Amino acid sequence: MTPSRAAVLGHPIGHSLSPALHGAAYAVLGVDIAYSRRDVDVAGLPDFLTGEGAQPGWVGWSVTMPLKSAMVPHMDVVSPRVETLGVLNTVVHGPDGLVGDNTDVDGIVVALQEAGLLAASGRFGVIGAGSTAAAALAAAAELGFTEVSSYARSAARAASLEPVAEALGLRLRREPLEALPRDVAGQELGAVVSTLPPRAADDLSAHLPRLGRRLPLLDVAYDPWPSALAESWERAGGQVVSGLAMLLHQAVEQVHRFSAGTPHPAADLPAVEHERMVSRMRATLPF
Numbered sequence: 001m002t003p004s005r006a007a008v009l010g011h012p013i014g015h016s017l018s019p020a021l022h023g024a025a026y027a028v029l030g031v032d033i034a035y036s037r038r039d040v041d042v043a044g045l046p047d048f049l050t051g052e053g054a055q056p057g058w059v060g061w062s063v064t065m066p067l068k069s070a071m072v073p074h075m076d077v078v079s080p081r082v083e084t085l086g087v088l089n090t091v092v093h094g095p096d097g098l099v100g101d102n103t104d105v106d107g108i109v110v111a112l113q114e115a116g117l118l119a120a121s122g123r124f125g126v127i128g129a130g131s132t133a134a135a136a137l138a139a140a141a142e143l144g145f146t147e148v149s150s151y152a153r154s155a156a157r158a159a160s161l162e163p164v165a166e167a168l169g170l171r172l173r174r175e176p177l178e179a180l181p182r183d184v185a186g187q188e189l190g191a192v193v194s195t196l197p198p199r200a201a202d203d204l205s206a207h208l209p210r211l212g213r214r215l216p217l218l219d220v221a222y223d224p225w226p227s228a229l230a231e232s233w234e235r236a237g238g239q240v241v242s243g244l245a246m247l248l249h250q251a252v253e254q255v256h257r258f259s260a261g262t263p264h265p266a267a268d269l270p271a272v273e274h275e276r277m278v279s280r281m282r283a284t285l286p287f
Contacts, residue, residue, distance in 0.1 A: 004032060004058075005034045005035070006035045008038070009071075010039075010040065013037045013038065013040075017244075017284070023284075029266060031263070031264050033059060059258045059261065060254065062089065063091060069086060072086060075091070089103060090257060105139050106250055106253045110245075110249040111218055112241065113143075114245060116239075121190040122187075123147045124143070125151060125191065126195065127177070127192065127195060129161055132195035134161065137161060137172075138164075146169070147173065149173045149175055149188075151180045153176075155176075180192075185209040192216070193218045194218070194221065198223060201221075202227075202229070209236065214238060214239040219241070220243040222242055222247065225244070247285070252278055
């Protein structure tokens with residue numbers, strides 16, 4: 001019997017914490033899934049899919065930058081989320097072929113709920129306009145927000161979020177990145193997610209006003225941590241949520257999908273055992 005395996009795909013990939021997260025989960029479940037890293041860029045994706053990726057034994061792939069949109073056309077089936085967002089972070093090998101899904105949405109939702117965001121109020125702020133920003137829009141809709149402000153360095157990229165927002169039933173306000181301090185000062189936002197890569201928001205951090213309340217910021221750029229934006233946000237009186245929390249919870253959902261065909265699927269765990277699995281995964285991260 002071919003051993004089961006999974007991997008995280010992306011470029012660069014050496015820093016990925018996904019092998020530790022998944023390894024901890026499969027140890028608790030008692031399933032034999034070997035999880036590793038594969039350095040794959042956009043140019044090399046077709047060769048991977050027809051070469052190593054076509055070999056037997058794969059149960060799934062975690063997909064990170066720069067492949068989140070490039071992988072979508074290669075799917076046999078996509079989830080409604082991927083159909084709406086145009087980006088994925090999860091590929092499951094199933095009887096219908098390659099199935100694309102997006103658990104980044106779950107990661108954002110649960111990370112903010114853990115931080116105490118249980119009711120939507122005001123607008124949902126999204127810094128950046130890339131693949132993770134699209135997932136943040138879906139998270140905003142699931143959290144009950146109806147209006148989102150996009151703060152982006154590129155007006156053209158921000159415009160690409162318009163059809164996503166429309167499909168999700170969200171009103172999208174496109175703002176320059178420099179407008180965020182103004183809106184924070186006006187207490188118009190109920191939560192903010194920064195989807196910019198590491199250090200890309202450093203300049204913004206120097207212009208934050210006093211927040212006057214514990215406005216939550218989820219900064220997905222967790223390496224290095226704390227980011228300059230996170231430090232400034234906390235000094236200004238806001239609440240900071242590490243991107244590691246998002247990473248954890250999107251991985252939990254991937255474990256559910258990758259273990260579904262094993263003798264011990266995560267979905268069948270009693271609540272107490274499921275929490276033990278999540279705790280073991282959390283313990284692998286440098287919170």
